[in-house]
Amino acid sequence: MIPVGHFLILGAALFCLGIYAVLTRNNAIQILIGIELMLNASVLNLLAASRYDRFNLNGQVFALFVIVLAAASVAVALAIILNVYRNFNSIDPNEVNKIKD
């Protein structure tokens, strides 16, 4: 049996990778991938936690929810990215800086 700490470490590592991707990538798509990584890290955590809830399996249910929501959010995010591309002719977030003071 794989101890639960390993899942958590893997989740944390995935989350950190996701954050790293979000913070450093110059491409909006890659940022979106980073976000997906973080979502998946959280899903992994939910699944690990679900081991202690064998009867209701709330963790797995939540994991399904998260996957659904992720799919929805990716759809929205892609739409946004498409529009950004139309307006700025680029999807580099450094160039989309119109909201500064």
Add this chain to the structure above:
Amino acid sequence: MAGNTLPADQLTAFYFALFAVCFPFIGFLKNLILPDKFNDKVSIYTLAASVLCCLVLLLYRFNEPEFVLQTTWFVIGKTVITAGIWLNHLSMLMLLLVSLIALAVHIYSVQYMEDDERYPAYFTYLSFFTFAMMGLVIAPNLIQLYFFWELVGFASYLLIGFWYEREKASSAAKKAFIMNRIGDVGFLIGIFIIFNLYNTFNLTEVNGIKTAEILARNPGSLTVASLCFFLGAMAKSAQFPLFTWLPDAMEGPTAVSSLLHAATMVAAGVFLMARLTPVFTDSALLVMAVVGAVTAFLAAYMALTQKDLKRILAFSTISQLGFMMLAIGIEAQAAAIFHLITHAFFKCLLFLSAGVVIHYMGHFHDAEDSPQDITRMGGLRKKLPFTFAVCSLAALALAGIPFTSGYLSKDAILIQAFEWAEGKGFLFKLIPLSALITSWLTAFYISRLIFTVFFERGEAAKSQQLIVTSFRPSTYEPKSYWMPMLFLALCSLFIVYSWNPFSYEHSWIFASLNKHVAAGSLYHILIPVVVNLGTIGLIYLAYQRYVKNRFSKLSNRGFVYKLSFHQLYLDRFYELALVPSVLFFSKAIFAFDRYVVDGVVNGTALFTRKISSISSWFDGYVIDGFVNQTARISGIIGHYFRNFQSGRIQRYLTLMLFLLLLVCLIFVFI
């Protein structure tokens, strides 16, 4: 106060007097505001109206009781200063005298000043002067009197300096003004003392019964007050030693000299003395008598040697004013005023004649020579017959020959002087004796003038004379001169004053002014005889000396001659002793003002400036610095935080992450 309790006749008289005074003023105002070629006519007609008023007043009011009508002028504290009119014998006589003399001079001036470029201004000044003098004689209180007294002084300044482009005339005007100021100070102090003693400025009250009471209580102050008033009169009436302005004032036009310095202005001092008689204490009166006698004698002595026609007349005026002062001093006010009136007419006439002579000579003199030098004249009898006639008459009046007005008034003074000295010590006798000698000197110098100017002289003198070949008498004696001069000549005769040519006591003027009846004495016969014998002898002597040229050994070089010619060197004395000290004093005051007063002011200013600059530095560097530094620091901080708002979404996210971590750490470890 105004008139509702007064009888109607007094009110009428009041209005007549008011109009008499105001007419010349109206003329003056018109001439001042709207000067045009009618200035002379305006002046003459307003003055003629004024003469008419005075005449009516004198005819209808002269024997009525005197009265004062006054109204409030202004109020200081509880003291009411009034202005008004005081009509009594003295003021009515003076009103008529001033207006008549002024009218004669006005009419004479039309021709005399004809060629002057400031002809209209001349009449403006004359009107103003006449107004001031007439205002003076009616004044019922000291303040009003002083007010007009100053106006007279100012008007005389304008008229003496009328030809101000001449250096001598303008300095003579200044001299007259400054010397008069000395007297004015005395007058003013006198007024203050009088107010302190009597608590009123009203002349009628001052002259009233209170004097006896104050005399008993405070004789010293009253004597000082009297002497202060006398100082004022000394300056105005050119008494020794303040007379030196009068000969210099002859720089003015001759018509002006006749009005100011013979007839009216210089009479103001004597008039003041006559107005204030009851105030004077015995010791003050004695001083007046002595000063009068000294002035009369010295001025006559100086007149003996002068060469300038007008200066001789000026000294003669001073001498006669000395006589009047003497009369005031011996309490013979009636005689003083009587002499003032007679003297006004004949002296005015003498000056007007001198004006004719000067105009005549002016056509022949060369640049260096003055047309007024009598040694250059001679034989004018035939050239100017009319002038000769009236001038001789005036000269006889001045010398005091019987049947002239001068005889009456001069003998009045001489006789009363002798009566006054009767029973007093030997020193008191000197006063009437000096007056007697003065009247002889008068006869001599005036006959010298007449003989030198009008008679042909001997060969020795002829070399200096200017001989005139072609002339037309009408050019120099135009008809417009005749009327005023004939009128003045008439007034130099006894008949105007008294039906009896030998007795001054029968003269209506003297009788109206005289308060106490003097007992007849031997002097009434003795004095006129002695005086006139001496006078006639001296006239004969002068005739021999100046026409026949005998006694020409009488040297012109002696000390006595020089002393007389240079007016006792008084001018020199003033110039060397008094003027430098006054100038030094002024300079000292100026230096004090410059270095101490200004120094304090400038020092304060400097100090304030230093303080302000320190304050400004503090303000600029400390207060402003604090404010600016605060603003700068805020700016720096704000600028720093602005950098966070870069618009880069990943930055924001990084920041959020770190802050989140920070919060977590804080919660974990604390």
